[in-house]
Amino acid sequence: MPKIRIGLIGYGGIGRVHAAAYRAIPFHYGLPANSISIAGVATTRSETAEAAAAEIGCDFHTDDYRALLARDDIDAVDICTPNNSHHEIALAAAAAGKHIYCEKPLAMNVAEAMSMAEAVEAARVKAQMTFNFRFFPAITRAKQLLEAGFVGRIFSFRGRYHRSSYISSDKPMSWRLRREITGGGALFDLGSHILDLLYYLLGDFAAVNATLDTLIKERPIAADSSETAPVDVDDIAFLHARLPSGALGTVEISRMGTGATNDLSFEIFGDQGALRFDLAEPAWLHVYDTRDADVPLGGRRGFRKIEAVGRYRGQRAPDWTMSPDFMRVHAECQYQFIRAIQDDAPTAPSFVDGLHIQRIMDAAERSSECGAWVRIESAG
Amino acid sequence: MPKIRIGLIGYGGIGRVHAAAYRAIPFHYGLPANSISIAGVATTRSETAEAAAAEIGCDFHTDDYRALLARDDIDAVDICTPNNSHHEIALAAAAAGKHIYCEKPLAMNVAEAMSMAEAVEAARVKAQMTFNFRFFPAITRAKQLLEAGFVGRIFSFRGRYHRSSYISSDKPMSWRLRREITGGGALFDLGSHILDLLYYLLGDFAAVNATLDTLIKERPIAADSSETAPVDVDDIAFLHARLPSGALGTVEISRMGTGATNDLSFEIFGDQGALRFDLAEPAWLHVYDTRDADVPLGGRRGFRKIEAVGRYRGQRAPDWTMSPDFMRVHAECQYQFIRAIQDDAPTAPSFVDGLHIQRIMDAAERSSECGAWVRIESAG
Amino acid sequence: MPKIRIGLIGYGGIGRVHAAAYRAIPFHYGLPANSISIAGVATTRSETAEAAAAEIGCDFHTDDYRALLARDDIDAVDICTPNNSHHEIALAAAAAGKHIYCEKPLAMNVAEAMSMAEAVEAARVKAQMTFNFRFFPAITRAKQLLEAGFVGRIFSFRGRYHRSSYISSDKPMSWRLRREITGGGALFDLGSHILDLLYYLLGDFAAVNATLDTLIKERPIAADSSETAPVDVDDIAFLHARLPSGALGTVEISRMGTGATNDLSFEIFGDQGALRFDLAEPAWLHVYDTRDADVPLGGRRGFRKIEAVGRYRGQRAPDWTMSPDFMRVHAECQYQFIRAIQDDAPTAPSFVDGLHIQRIMDAAERSSECGAWVRIESAG
């Protein structure tokens, strides 16, 4: 297999996670240590770029991502910058013929997302989203079961992503609360994850009826400051959604979920069975099968807690039957990208997938403004 | 305390539960066995009335509830008939000066509910709803905590009542699926319970945005029949709700909740704390307190699972620290009614409460038709 | 069916529960209200006997249980007195030809238990133990599965009954802490329940190796008293147990289980499957089946949470799919006794069962003294 050389653009919290995950891939999949390398890193300031390079252990660093794109020893870039630069960087990377791995959400809005999807298609580069939650083994298992018809006709579904990061009104402003940087609030940041999971498992959304709200509308401009600034993004978003089949869903997204740390879960109800996943128990998928025998005085029906630990395709490491964590699913998501490049195969989740999520989020925002259902263009 | 003599109207499944619960009250509250009696029973057929009387152990039975109302040895009637007769019976009972205990939902629609609330007010009889779920000790405890400001400003809430009773398309028609008898479907039958819990804990709803659906639109007219009839009530109802304070909620109601037996739960999120209840663990309330100390390397914050078992006011029986069940909370709800009569005190839940639930359900139906938010008149 | 007239002996907390449960039986099983009656009550003082009769609604009361035994209108007695009077009362009742329903543990020691089992056998009266936990539907279901070979060869098992009633050293002495009244401590009071469940499900115990301890050895003689008295019974008992098949088990019994309310649970592990029950979720049995298909990338194996709600044989009331509680399982246990009388059938749990539990407890005490395994005589 050809070696893959990554250029990392952005080295904040998530950039560091991606870097560590690239480093872990050889061990998980039994590859030579040097089969994947981070060949360079770009940040916006030369000091942070230099520090990043030392931590990563790579020779090249720059405060101009274009310098990274200009290098021949870079096969692919990994975009870990704030949302408002994804579009510009992705277009430049596509023009430079680099494969692209991009953090979620894809873009600031549908228009940007469309032009990005078109650009990578035109440039014939591989382009993949970081929708890392897809790669919990329990999700992979749920996808298999759904494709095999396990739940039958889908009646309804529910998704949720709650965090409690912003429940204190003393918490000051940050870039995550500024629309010009993020494009959206909880809906974009948390919602993109749970919406992608539901889309991955259930397919296109046909329409949404959503209510977004900003429960805390002003925050201190800095810790201990008495001056405040307005928050111009949502901190809570509740959606009702329709699939083309008519199945009805509900999705709860909140940064104000008091008590939540990373409360992501979903349920899918069908006429033959049901599925449940909760990130609090990442190693298990709960399944219910109406076909289980039911006999007098109590049958054997009931939700079954299926072990779903790391048994990824291609994985060499032994199955440690342990809780898969954040780092492991990032490694798997990135490995899929590497394999798509090596095998010249389609990426998944692709930028087209990222575009559909952008369309759902855009429809949710418009629905909230008008108080009515808004239809969503198909991804197909 | 004066003895209370009940006339039971209707003796199907729920009538039998009420009868058994009256019988259990003396033991729970240390009253003489004869302090509460069922003095008569009315059903629609003389055979069933006679069988009911034998089972209950009372002398009087009739196939005409008016004969029951005419008796002097009846202090109060308990209405356990289908929804479409509540209005007529309640008005006749009020006219006869009988106190009234009525199964949920109060009526077929808002107009009936209003006239019932007015009738009992005018007749100065005690009138109480069977909203038995309120009387799980965990709910009582949640109410106390909310009144004491435990959760602070309420950000959002979620409620749910799922059952799986109708997921099979082979299940034939029944009276529960006919609007002329019930007034509504899952929303009326299951929704009235969870909506009352949220209303009890959080107060009036200001507006709802709801989607109701009938996922299985035709059913066999009888088991093994190839002839089908249309189902004209909802089997799923998803609501978004606003409180007057601006708090945003979501409520999921379904008869199509594959895998559910009696899946009733709620969560309340506030800036100071959070509460959770799940009927699958009826003896516990989960509470989260932001005021718990948080220290480096991990604090002591977290959801606390509080024992909430039977420690009702006035209860004489020892606290058995066991799971409270269905029968016990019916007994408590009925005991509150008995006490309101004996003490000449207001009832709770009252017919005014029942009317507000009817208004929420009515608004939900209208919202679903128009696809937009519908405002709700205040209960106050 | 002949009417059954009960004489209740003892009317403390558990006596009141039994009385209420008799009253509920007709409703649960569709019997006429007067088919079971409490015809008299005996306590040790005339005032308490009179109050009990008023609460129960019966005419006869006495401060001498022998007066109750002398009456012709009593078919059976229900012994709810402290352990140290069970033997005397049961022998007198048998001599009087009364059927006997007796609270656990059967007796103060093996010798008493043997003479009681012999006495009821000789007198040909029906005699049943109050091992009410057997009658949770989940336990009934577990028994069925075990009998059907669901778990295969049993490898090992674990049982537990923890309460936290005595963790405070300020809690004063009570009759439950005095060996002359109870015969034993946590082992007798809590252990008899969990040991019976394991015996019911798994059969005879062959030997035990146990450690009993009294963690708090002195207590105030009364609340706020500075005078103390020694505690002469165990407050914790840990057992290892062998079945005749060689299966190895562990049982934890404690009154010092900080945080526990009624923490009773068990697990059974076999080569074909496993079972779990936890009283905190009384409506469910957890089962694991090795025969479930296991396929690449994760199979469908896992613990299944089976709904196990009230579907008792003969039950007429609808299945309310609710949590079964304490009162309901007492009613079922008592109903089994009533039916054994009416049908002239063997009782279960019988005094022979009570005797085997007594033998296990006795062996545990002796094992703890000698620090070694002690064999147990077979029940058969």
Place this chain on the structure above:
Amino acid sequence: MPKIRIGLIGYGGIGRVHAAAYRAIPFHYGLPANSISIAGVATTRSETAEAAAAEIGCDFHTDDYRALLARDDIDAVDICTPNNSHHEIALAAAAAGKHIYCEKPLAMNVAEAMSMAEAVEAARVKAQMTFNFRFFPAITRAKQLLEAGFVGRIFSFRGRYHRSSYISSDKPMSWRLRREITGGGALFDLGSHILDLLYYLLGDFAAVNATLDTLIKERPIAADSSETAPVDVDDIAFLHARLPSGALGTVEISRMGTGATNDLSFEIFGDQGALRFDLAEPAWLHVYDTRDADVPLGGRRGFRKIEAVGRYRGQRAPDWTMSPDFMRVHAECQYQFIRAIQDDAPTAPSFVDGLHIQRIMDAAERSSECGAWVRIESAG
């Protein structure tokens, strides 16, 4: 900080985990990528050593660990070989002046463990055990709470480690089932982990009373072979244990825990509070505090589920509030070893700790043989 160069001895499943964990350390703690390196690898065959070196990305590989010990560019060795070689390798490494990181259990028996502890003491090299479970943040938090007196006087405790790896009698022999290679069975393999956790949290064990068993005594010598060989190690071990304080504990260790994947848990009960941990929920510690206010109609007492995620001392990476997994706790355990070398500080868990665990396991084996309590020499 000086760079640390590791020589890895053994590259089976656990060797690969250690290698990957070393590689992840710089990212978790914000160190330069080259601050920790694997400078060489030794296995027993030159082909596997060469493959290991390619995967690790190191230059030196050998089929003779002594060649590794002879190199100047190795600061420390990490022993990932089967138990029967730990003693020889550790003594040679100490003689070569290399620091030592050793997989559990320390040795084949107490004598070996003693000589290893003495050798590293004499050679003044740092020596640490791989007791990785200690480093789940929830365990760190439990340790802090215990040291702060949170649970008060300890009444009792319970530990468990169940896996289901060997429940099928068709599963063939393996090195894990041969005493000459492992020194012991489930007790050594799984028991060393849970016993270390309890020892870490509670201190020395004073005595044990244990029963070990081999439930499946013969296995095929290979898959599909009809020839069998005897299993000469335990597959189940149940212990009762005493602490010097008198606290009583029970420990369940089994490879025959049908349905278990990695079922490790413990509970600690004291007069002031209680603690619970379950590896199925690795991100949480459950704590109960008797000092929480208890008020009429239900207090606020109850088990609290405390978030315990990665907030390690020195950690630079953001707190991802995710489930900590196997790899993360190995990285932390190894980082502690690295820091002990760099800071010339004592190691923890040390070989002395490993020796105490060996003494507990040895006492358990002897207790099982004699059926009585066996005392354990203090670690101090």
